[in-house]
Amino acid sequence: MGRLFGTDGVRGVANADLTAELALGLSVAAAHVLAEAGTFEGHRPTALVGRDPRASGEFLEAAVVAGLASAGVDVLRVGVLPTPAVAYLTGALGADIGVMLSASHNAMPDNGIKFFARGGHKLADELEDRIETVYEQHRTGEPWARPTGAGVGRVTDYAEGVDRYVAHLIGVLPNRLDGLKVVLDEAHGAAARVSPEAFARAGAEVITIGAEPDGLNINDGCGSTHLDLLRAAVVEHGADLGIAHDGDADRCLAVDATGAEVDGDQILAVLALAMREAGQLRKDTVVGTVMSNLGFKTAMEREGIRLVETAVGDRYVLESMKAGGFALGGEQSGHVIVLDHATTGDGTLTGLMLGARVAATGRTLADLAGVMRRLPQVLVNVPDVDKSRVDTSPEVATAVSRAERELGDTGRVLLRKSGTEPLVRVMVEAADLEQARAVAGQLADVVKSALG
Secondary structure, three states, X not given: OOOOOEEOEEEEEEOOOEOHHHHHHHHHHHHHHHHHOOOOOOOOOEEEEEEOOOXXXXXXXXXXXXXXXXXXXXXXXXXXXXXXXXXXXXHHOOOOEEEEEOOOOOOOOEEEEEEEEOOOEEOOHHHHHHHHHHHHHHHOOOOOOOOOHHHOOOEEEOOOHHHHHHHHHHHHOOOOOOOOEEEEEOOOOOOOOXXXXXXXXXXXXXXXXXXXXXXXXXXXXXXHHOOHHHHHHHHHHOOOEEEEOOOOOOOOEEEEOOOOEEOHHHHHHHHHHHHHHOOOOHHHEEEEEOOOOHHHHHHHXXXXXXXXXXXXXXXXXXXXXXXXXXXXXXXXXXXXXXXOOOOOOOHHHHHHHHHHHHHHHOOOHHHHHOOOOOOOEEEEEEEOOOHHHOOOOHHHHHHHHHHXXXXXXXXXXXXXXXXXXXXXXXXXXXXXXXXXXXXXXXXXXXXXXXXX
């Protein structure tokens, strides 16, 4: 059996890769593994289960709830809520397990399962590995203790989740958003109710698009992966800024009043300066990834803020933040983690904090984001290659060295191996877009020739 867990839980096409049987079995295995690890400490365990609005989330939720209850775990079912809300409520309500059903920014046919440990933190790799092992043992017929009678789990709907999460968001804001006009693109996803309510309660005038989920339209031409509708709406309504989430609202991208994109690196730069000014940027450090724009690195260096880089993936950003005691980190894609207030990327919180900075300073978002110059990045995917040899190929190494000499101090090259496909991603960054395109194309040709 190949590893089921990726960097962000278990994902696949719902009812093909991710079946009800798999969801139920993983939930049983998770309950047993966490019991073995001493998580329950002799008390009757509780799990909190949420989902995004995908149609498949309905049957997968039923399977997860059934699995947990059959393993003797009481379940609080919170319904449709963002991933960061499920993580927050898992901690706030003292649940032993949190489960989120979502495939984030993926298209509607996909879905996923993500488990949180007590406190709302992602499970460690070794626990995920153990869950897979136990799941496989159960699947192949190894018996497990099944509670009966009063020992089975009870299932309760927890309707207060939205209000409690929104109150948390409002409570951690440094200032209100009075006077701001904001357009929110909810991607027809999990934040369709939560985000507009939070921004309105914070004082903003709110216009929403993509806030009518029907189970089938999540991420469909809208949200953080498709900004054109948001750009047009911001300009049409004369708004101060626009905020875009993805399907489970753990991401936030923005556009300024002119409709220009403000990406995750720029948002991080704005928040880093705001938090340092408030004395909240611990060790004057922000955590990014190797994909962080060179302009972001340059801006942080100029402002006297240290940048710690990790592998791509918000889990690696979070691990580095915890290990170093840092308060702020994130990715260019819009995963921004403010560790004092969230255990995962939180798109609504990020958008609120960005709006709060605009409101507090009286400056436009374009002006604030101008702290960094975003250098053009060109990404070329090279499919059907032996990615295992990308680090050892002399031809590739020679081509990369030649490209780096050509770019000099004004650019850089990065080759990344796909985690799941026979694919190498060639990323080239340069002050000149055409130069970046030319270098990326040349490198891609070498990678294809050498590894194909």
